[in-house]
Amino acid sequence: MEHTASCRERASSTCLTHVYRCLQSGLCPSHSAAEVAGVIFSRSLGGEDRQRAPAGYCHDNSLELTYISLTLVEKIISSLTSSLTSHSLPPPVALFCAEIVSVLFQDMDLMSQLVHQFHAEDQLLSHLTAKSGSTWVFYHLLKSGTVCPVWEQMCVQAFHNSTPGTELDACLWSLTEVLKRLLKGAHQEILWKLLAVFDSSLSVLCSKFIPEERREEFTHSRLSGTTFCLLLDLLEVLTASSLICGADVCFKSQRLTHIHSSALLTTISCSSQYFVKKRVLLLLKKAVLQKAGEDWALGEVLLSGLKYERFNSDMSMLSRSVLIAVAADWLQSVQVESASFFGGTRHIGGDEGQKPDCVMLSGVSLLLLKSMELHIQTAGGTAGVDGATEVYGYLQSLCGFLKKNRVELMEVTHPCCWVSLLFGEQDDDMMEASKALLSIFLHHRLSGLEESAELEAACASGCNPHCHFLLLLQSISFDHSILLDFLISTETCFLEYFVRYLKYLRADWQGFKAACGKVSVSDCHLSLQNSRPDSGAGDLCELTYKGEPEQVGFSLCVQPTDSPVETISMAAGIHLVEYSSSDESDPENMDCQDAPGTSVCDNGRFSASDVKQKISGPPIIKQQYESSHPPGLLSQSNSAHERTPEGSSSLTGHMSCPATAPLSGQVTCETSVSAVLCLSQLREVVTRLQTKKLFPYNPSSLIKLLEQVQDCFQQTHLSHFNE
Template identity: 65%
Template sequence: MEHSASCRDLSTMRERFDCLTEAYACFLMGTCPSQCVACVIFSGLVPGEVRECAPSENRRVNSAELSYISVTLVEKITSNLTSRSLSPAVTLYCVEMLTVLFQDMDLMSLLMQQFQAEDQIISHLAAKTVSTWVLYQLHKSGTVSPVWQKKCVQAFYISLPGPELDTCLWSLNEVLKQLLKGAHREILGKLLAAFDSSLSTLCSKFLPKERDKTTQCLVDLPSSSSGRWGTTFCLLLDLLELLTACSVICGAGICLESPRMTYVHSSALLMTISCSSEYFVKKRALLLLKRAVLQKAGEDWSLGEVLLTGLKHKHFDADMSVLSQSVLTAMATDWLHSVQVESSSFFGGTRCIRGKEGQKPDCVMLRAVSLLLLKSMELHIQTAGGTAGVDSATEVSGYLQSLWGFLRRCSVQLTENTHRCCWVSLLFGEQDDDMMETAKALFSIFLHHRMCSGLDDFAVLEAACASGCNPHCHFLLLLQSISFDHSILLDFLISIETCFLEYFVRYLKFLRADWQGFTAACGRISSPHFHLSLQQSVTALCAADTLKVTCKGEPDRVKFSSCAQSTGVTSQVGRVSLAAGFHLVEYDSSDESDPENMEVSQDEPAASVCDKSTFSALDVKQEISGPPVPIRQKQYEASDSTGLLSRPNSTLERRAEGPSLLVLQSEQTSGPNMAPQPGQEAWETLARAVICMSELREVVTRLQTNKLFPYNPSSLLKLLAQVENCSKLSHLLHFNK
């Protein structure tokens, strides 16, 4: 009676609008309104109950505005209760009012009717309010709203694109996002169980496993609802990504079909990418598959840190295998030829640039296609376990050639460079996380090819460059892209946004066993047009004079020149460059603490020689944690560089104990206009790379000593020290030839 009385006192829309506005302001300030507004809220959603404002009023209020503020006020109250951000008195008031609205007045049914409203604003606000109420009930009692569940399940079974299905999909997506952010495993399990069957039916209708190749997607047909289909399909793709993230959060505790649907329907998603008439649908489906293969579903909704804590469910390996096989099967049927890549977009839309610049492709699509294929190949290799032989190596090489052909057709910029290893840095240079994933995948592909091809060492590296997967080239190009700045590598090491640590450790294990291949790659990368073979690069490198580094009072600049003799080895190396900008760790201030020991612990000596007679993987197997990279010891022939692998005499061994690779002098013996010696550019690249890794080791050691590094870097430091020892010995052997 009290509610009815307060509602009768406010007879016009304007009066009720002002009442709800005052109540909203009270809730924002954390106080209770002067009267109960439950009846006013309900009446704002029932058409025809309130008369229009008098003409004399300053501003008329229509029924739509009254509905907007009514629904918004309910959503605000419910979300505040869920977050527990209200005082006890206000909380009690809100609970009583929501009890009146949802139990006595059945507000939920009235809100669900708005899902089909022609007014998209009220439809969206209703869906938002319903989702908030569903979350509140799930947190409070662990039960799913029966009215909401019935409405959504009915829409999913019918699967007819339209406002009702769109609103139901959006509402379920919103509930899942909020539950995923809080990692509520038990509640997620109950919610998914309530919708599992209906969601499976919905996906089967939009993404049938078997489809006639002569037809397009099931509902992607020329009709008046084609625009509506695109909206519905993108909402479905969002739902698939959230369900995939649910499978990570729930881990082994989930045995439902719906969280696995992205993998189960991966073939249909690939066909959607190739046959859909809407480019934004193609792109959205491709990005979903990319995140699925990278195990990063949900990252756009700030779920990254939560997903890191998830456990793999029992079907995880099988699902990833299904996805990779679907991609490779599509590749074998020329799927890439049907993938459309439009011109790049900007904030004003899409444009084609003609003239000297040429057309700019959509690099987001190019990166997604590349990563999807490369990660699928990596998964396929891991599943095979390295048991395949030459045929497997040939198959993998064929996939890579198809990818390079696709990139060549779509990007003018990539076709201008003949060295395919450069395509990784050109395509992924603006996306650190994708670039690291690509480098890691290509590294796995290289190791597989090396093991299965049966080729000798130089032939393997030549074939790797021809296929664009030489790990030495990728690492050197990465260093070049960051101007050999060790501080950026440090940022990568302490960041959780990339897989750089995993990639870096694996590569360093490989590098310490293949220093000759690294020096050869330096020669090739330094070649102006990358036309030298690896064998020619090594020959040119060894023909160069010994490198001398000259520092002239500028801490961020190092000059290189050739010299005939060396006077010694100093203990401090110059900094190559410091890129402008801020870094995650301000490590320059840490050297004011206790004196640091910059050497690796003496009771755990690192390998000091790279050749077969003094170095093997078994020497460090007990020192470095994790599975070792398969290592075949190198024996390079028919070049002057064979001296690099000979056993050092006692004099060289004593000299190799010096703490630095390069010779630093204050004077420059060669003139500024002197033409560079053959291989000098290669030695410059090699020197800058070694200095970068040496400075990185020093900084990480200093941070570890001062207990400022976020994890234990002992294994990493051992690897860096071993690589540095290899470089010292290589340099001294070359100097004393």
């Protein structure tokens, strides 16, 4: 009997391997469809040899054959599914696969056997059966428009019972996978049918594991971390599906993240498992940003103009939950561990310092900021002094939380630096945070306080929009081409933030000038370490701003390149678009790219000749510039350009290096000149691209705003010069 079982296993393995390889190659196997279906069925779940064999006999081989069979089932159904739209399979192979599926799921009722194995103790077997079953459910939905009754019954029963185990895990994963596939394929009508089937059972499931009342007694403590994370994955898919509802009715199951937001916040502070805390926080962050499913869904699928009827009230519920929790000292209970690395996590002691988990820090910060912004948008009306005080209280609590968990934030003298330090490596989050802070400031600046008092309060709370914009420009070394990258990218909300800020800048130029002084002399350490695309990894450029009460110094450390003539731009990096590569571009006038052979900028100041060349109204700016700088500094600046190697040109926007640090007032002027020059260069490039019809959208309003900002600069400096 042992010899017979061994022979059958070898024959089955040979058959299954042959069929899989043929499908990979797009060929039709030599076996008949009925024969292959019989082998798959016997080896996947109903194998008689396994039942006849002595206990423990060839267990490993038999289990491996089961894994292979289930994998082949998934491969066959997936090939059929893709051929429904793309006709990727040759007709003979497609017919062969369809015959196998018909025999397995209609004649042999394989689906009943698959769902029966959802509760298998072997986790890999349970997962593979869920994977194969989900593939069939999705294919069946596309073909017939109906839900597989056996699978539906199993999942509904598991959700109502809510008994932790492999069966619940398999059902959670299976439903999540089917919903994801429907979302990716934009099968909206089928999606509503499936949600209608599970709406009630999913609500029951979440009510048991994420109760709205008595949150101190979380029943999810009975769940393993894996099971709870599977539940969070399902909640994200449900939340993502609500973004494409449009004006249609939204099921309660699609709103579960918002409904249970208060309990989820408590999970972050009460759960004993740190990775569960982080997963819950990321879910809430995606919900408040309306970016649920962004990691796997097609971008255009989740872009819906209309929202469901209760969308605003749900977002308001989420924002209120966050603000109520923060008011109740929720931030003090949020745990932040050391940053993770490939080997796990570790706590660093002694003088080495401890790097915190920036995912948690930025997630908590953005969750609070967006909740404040949403609360402003949904509350209606304008807030008084008390409202502004409450908002600044939230920001002070956030600053205290960040300082407690990130040491370097305690070292800066200007509170507005925290945005650049915290979000500097995540452009999309930084833009969202800046936009939220701008909305918060603009709303509460209408409270009746004096303008100077409001700006001082904003700086004290770290939410002065002028400071944030200047720090952003400093972090990119006033490189207009990086701003252009942001403008044409769909990965951030920079355009929305930029337009709104320019409107405010146009109306508050004095506040901008004051912020230039604050940012210039602040003890804000910002470093850029970029490798040139065409140089070795050791060619690094590090820019450090170090401030004292009365002066600010700039240092640039550059490792030599292969060529003694070549220098490294402070903004060396890879842009989204090679602007000079287009046939319609004007190479002589295109200033987007840094070129070899240009002078290195060693401080925070443009030369007077650069200002004269690049900003309209050069006499005004040049005279103002010269009047605010000693002749010695200007001569040193000019001599730096004279020493540029022959054959190289001075790059507009690069900074010259004085022997001594400028005074704070001079640095203030330098900062404003640098900022306006950057915006002026951006306007020129955008205008050129629009003229050549190379810009992805109509930037006319943006160009007009940039012109108005430049006019404000010229008028202010002209009046100052006349005085």
